[in-house]
Amino acid sequence: METILVLAHTETDGLLAKAALEALGAAKTLGGTLIVGLVGENVQSSANSIASCGAAKFLGVTGPDFGQARYATDAAAAEAICKAAGATVVIAPATSRWNRVLAGVAHRLGGRADTHVTAITAANGVVSVNRWYYRQRMEAVLQRTQRPWVIALEAGCCEAWKGSAGSTTVEAVAVSLTDASKQTTVTGIRAPAADQQTIRPDAKLLLVAGAGWTKTQPDGKTHTDDAEKLILGFLRLTQASLGSSKSLVDLSGEGQAVLPFMSHLHQIGQTGATPRHPKGLSTCCHGEEPHTVGWRFVNERRAIDLNPNCGWARGKADVLYVADAFAVMTKLNELLATKK
């Protein structure tokens, strides 16, 4: 019987992210003894929000030093909670904050970590995880003998725990920090202005823009200004998230004035993100299998492309519209604006 620790941190509002509730939901399916460990400036509200989850106990590391996402303090907090819980399996949401520290924490505990896990199951008391290798190109199911086993669960892969809030007692776990632990200070978050933010992980729709938007059009000219208006207009009307093919962001990186709002943060695929959205619409994308893996986790997919054999679409999308994306997106934006 495993002792399962769900390890979560609070967000800036003091509550738990959806990914943390998904980790809790996954842990509940495994059976075993459940313990919840929380890290943050103050964790009582978070603990109360999941008070009815059935945890045998709630452990917490709190204080101003644990309000910021910093390796030294987060690793110390996670290590202390794992030791206090005596956990054999630790399940944590794969947030950027936990992804930064979990492998290091597993090393300190003499265990092992598996990250980017997309499923956790238990059969006959044996825990298995699914994760992808070679940039989402092959999927493995694996088990481990090493304990503690730290598992970072990707967001959007499991049902979030749902239950009523209540009141619970959080056992404080003491962590002593040295000056060396505070050599790094988080000074802020840098983000585009709210109206210019085009990466929206929670959006229902992902628009993928490819390099075709920057290519010469039938009139012999490029129309990147029009492309910019069409793409940003569509994002504004639908609140979709924006992704890009590698070729398009590479053009930006090479200093070409193409689509200035595109950066490597938008890239999906081989060396980019693998976002999870219910729907995806790709436009002017070209490429073969390695470059299409980025939208492997998008459920419903449609594509607009002049090439009916495009690797982004053929066999990968549900519907391929063989058409000029400039013309279609112009009409689509007009239609969406009317409906607004």
Added chain:
Amino acid sequence: MSTAYQIVVCGSIVPDPLQTLEPVAGPTGPALKNEMMLPAVLDPWAGHALFEAAHLAKGAPGSKVWLASLGPKAKLQQVMMTVAQKVPFELVALDGPAGGFTEAADVAAALADAINAIPGLDKKRLLVFGGWESASRGAGATMQIVGERLGIANQFQGVDKLTVATDGSLEILERIEGGKHQVSKCAAPPAVLGWATGNLPEPPNNPQVGMMNMRVVMPALQRAKPAKVAAEGVKFASVTLPKQQRDTKIVKDVPPDEIAKEIAAWIAKD
């Protein structure tokens, strides 16, 4: 204040991303079909780390860059013929498997030992760079464990920018959720930085740099120590390629406004 950094970049080799990859069962666990025959490249994010390291070293006189790389010697040599032409570095080679199904902890142990064995290493000037994830295992675990083994508590992952302030402190931008960056100030080295894409384009080939590098690359490959890297304690129940081939409906010769209507209806549908 200018610091002469000692920058060790950890980076290995991966199959060229355009190759078809197929898993097979090997004697010690899963492997890639014809793994030794597949053309290899320097891991993309490790490559960014190397270019950022060279850029930083160029602006900080007296700095030096090492590339600590674990892989089959023959493949390392093949990849170094290209990489060595990009930026100046000294190779620290380790002979062992570079596949994705090995343990990050084993790789990290071998790399940390190799870094500790670099003559004249001064941890007060040490920056350990690498990719935040590899394009093979893709775990984002190796760099953290290297840092732990070296006793480095300043660690950053998904780094896109490093700026050295006039007081010698480091301002670091790390990728976080939602297309944002967390900004941190690190008082001083040592630090571990797992790089994402960074900001620099791939440098053009420079034959002079290549000749200079290769003078030390070949001896480094010859004295590469074997590294014990495996996956003990892991049982792979299966390793499979995704089979999800979709039955794509092709819509041709339809006016744009009709397509727009169909897409708008699809978007609106819950």
